Amino acid sequence: MLSVRHLIDTTSLTADDITQILDTARSFAEINARKGIKKVPALRGRTIVNLFLEPSTRTRSSFELAEKRLSADTLNMGGSTSSVVKGESLADTIQTIDAMNVDMFVVRARLAGTPQKITENTDAIVINAGDGKHQHPTQAMLDLFTIREHFGQLDGLKVAIVGDLAHSRVCGSLAPALKTMGADVTLVGPPTFLVDDPSYYKCPQTSDFDSVIPEMDVVYMLRVQLERMEGAAIPSKREYNRLYGLDLRRERNMKDNAIICHPGPMNRGMEINTEVADCARSRILDQVTAGVATRMAEMYLLLGGDNDGISN
Amino acid sequence: MNNPKPKATIMDDVAMRRAVTRIAHEILEHNEGADSVDLVGIVSRGVPLADILSREIAEIEGKRPSVGKLDISFYRDDISRSIAPVLHATNIPFDINNRNIVLVDDVLYTGRTVRSALDALMDFGRPRTVQLAVMIDRGHRELPIRADFVGKNVPSSHSEDVRVHLKEIDGDNSVTIWDKAAMPAKGGNR
Incomplete structure (x- = not known):
């Protein structure tokens, strides 16, 4: 389990956190290299929203593949198709998506600090996929x-x-x-x-x-x-x-x-x-290649480790 | 707790070796030889057990079945409760299609580990049959799963834990019963 609830910056990560992510990624790298089915049911039934407010091809496709290989359900929202363009505030956009009970936001933004801001408007877990000149x-x-x-x-x-x-x-x-x-x-x-x-x-x-x-x-x-x-x-x-x-x-x-x-x-x-x-x-x-495996590890560790109260 | 001790030792090294020899014979009888059989151990203690079984079969039949290992961490139905801290890579270095695969694990309990292992195994292909060999069957199944080959049936209560110790991991071969309250921390994960 990681010491952080969200992945916003690397300055909050301990050496243990990083080692855990890299070790877990190794197992996912093995799955990604399989000849058979490159997919595990680890995040079945979890919903992840990819909120990309700034253009991105490689990071976005890497996240999408990582999510699919973990069997998560995904929703893609882009800059030009979202209501942010229609004048809705970011907080309103987040609260609206949040009301549909999603588990995670993956956020790419032009403005530094956007992912941190989003954590204040949702119960879901947030991963920073690059914010301005701040962190990636x-x-x-x-x-x-x-x-x-x-x-x-x-x-x-x-x-x-x-x-x-x-x-x-x-x-x-x-x-x-x-x-x-x-x-x-x-x-x-x-x-x-x-x-x-x-x-x-x-x-x-x-x-x-x-x-x-x-x-x-x-x-x-x-x-x-x-x-x-x-x-x-x-x-x-x-x-x-x-x-x-x-x-x-x-x-x-x-x-x-x-x-x-x-x-x-x-x-x-x-x-x-x-x-x-x-x-x-x-x-x-x-x-x-490592991008898909490490992102799988981050999502797996963040979504797996944070639901102590839920029983099944 | 000082020097935690098990309630009872129910199998020693000799008893475990006899059980392995018998299971090896049963696997050969059931599959009419070793030609069509491969073994897949479930991480962590199923892996050395599968190795031992494979050597035993080789001694009887002269042909050694391949051994793979399967990590089921990502196939569990309870990651929200207990995230696996130690991850081991899956490695099945042979084609499982049309083979008779014997899954090997140390203890059969609720059946959920085996359920996950079946899911994980099917991602590698379509075996002709999948059979299950365990050292201990302790009952309390929560799913319709049974073992084909059993070292020893051990009726146990939920408040107890049954542990299989293997030379390769724990330094000795034995099976012990513990009161859950008096238990030391587990090495490896099951």
């Missing part, structure tokens, strides 16, 4: 799973998170989760992308990518989020690629056993070059 905890769990599968453990690993740190909810969830599990995190990015308050992550920050590469076990490339920039400065795609993009020259300086991760979707030729994205070190597709 389910992404962090699939990243940790992928890294742990390769190295066997997380404690003591050196991880560089590279790119648009200031705008990145992926970094916002991944850095604290890695720290909780005992990894050493270094944040790398151009000065304009560094985090204003370095003490928040308790991680060293640098703009000198080349000097840190040879020490790292994991090089985690963030996507440059052109849609979240709001005027932030990068001189040009070409210059960004030259200074902070992962190309073959940098890949050759990595440790023998080191791996490359990226949350996707990739801007090939910008933060990562094609020949590197598809090289043997790349775990980018393993991350996608």
Whole structure:
């Protein structure tokens, strides 16, 4: 059983919580790799609402598959089809769905804090599927799973998170989760992308990518989020690629056993070059595979562990 | 509680070995040999039991049945009450289609574990038959399920617990009866 009722951020998770999610995900990974029926009845009769107030393809399909493989009933609500567009307040939308007795909300939102707000308007359990520049905890769990599968453990690993740190909810969830599990995190990015308050992550920050590469076990490339920039400065795609993009020259300086991760979707030729994205070190597709298993584990643990009063 | 002790030891190592030998013979008799038989142990104590049975069958027949293991955590009908803390992977490394599958578990009680195991097993294919072998049948069924092969029938009360200890997990082979109130924590999950 997890120590939290909702999955809103990774800063609230203990090392035990994270280990439990990753261990449970391992069993689900086995189910997902089956030749026979890739489905278990664990969440039969539970209703999960996917409330995606911001466009998303991979996270949404990963959640949908995870829900289906757990035999949950699902309801998909998107930004353009929901009454939020008609002027209904978010609280009213949530209370309306809640009145239909659903068990869980999976929430993707443009505004940071939306999932937390939703917990105040429902008895259902809430999973944050990415809120603004704040957090993306389910992404962090699939990243940790992928890294742990390769190295066997997380404690003591050196991880560089590279790119648009200031705008990145992926970094916002991944850095604290890695720290909780005992990894050493270094944040790398151009000065304009560094985090204003370095003490928040308790991680060293640098703009000198080349000097840190040879020490790292994991090089985690963030996507440059052109849609979240709001005027932030990068001189040009070409210059960004030259200074902070992962190309073959940098890949050759990595440790023998080191791996490359990226949350996707990739801007090939910008933060990562094609020949590197598809090289043997790349775990980018393993991350996608891990996403379904880790999300199954999160939903299973959150929905299974919270109904002490119900008897059957 | 200091040094919790069982109420009684109802089977020792020798008795358990005799029971396994007899069950192995019964499985062979029932299925007319070992050719069509595979064993699937239910996690956790069904797995070493299935291994022992498989070795025993090999000694009698010269052919060793394959052994798989089945974790039923995700097939239970009570996850809202008792979420399984320790998860073990399912591994059935052979084709169960058209085979005679013997499910193996340590104790048969309410029948709910076996019900879940049947569901889980069917997701891997369509066996010709599914049979059930248990070391202990302690009664109190809540579902229409019975065992085909039984080591020992042990009439018990709800306030008691029957535990099968196996060398592979617990360090010794024995079957004991406990008062639930005086019981130490369980290793592994059933």
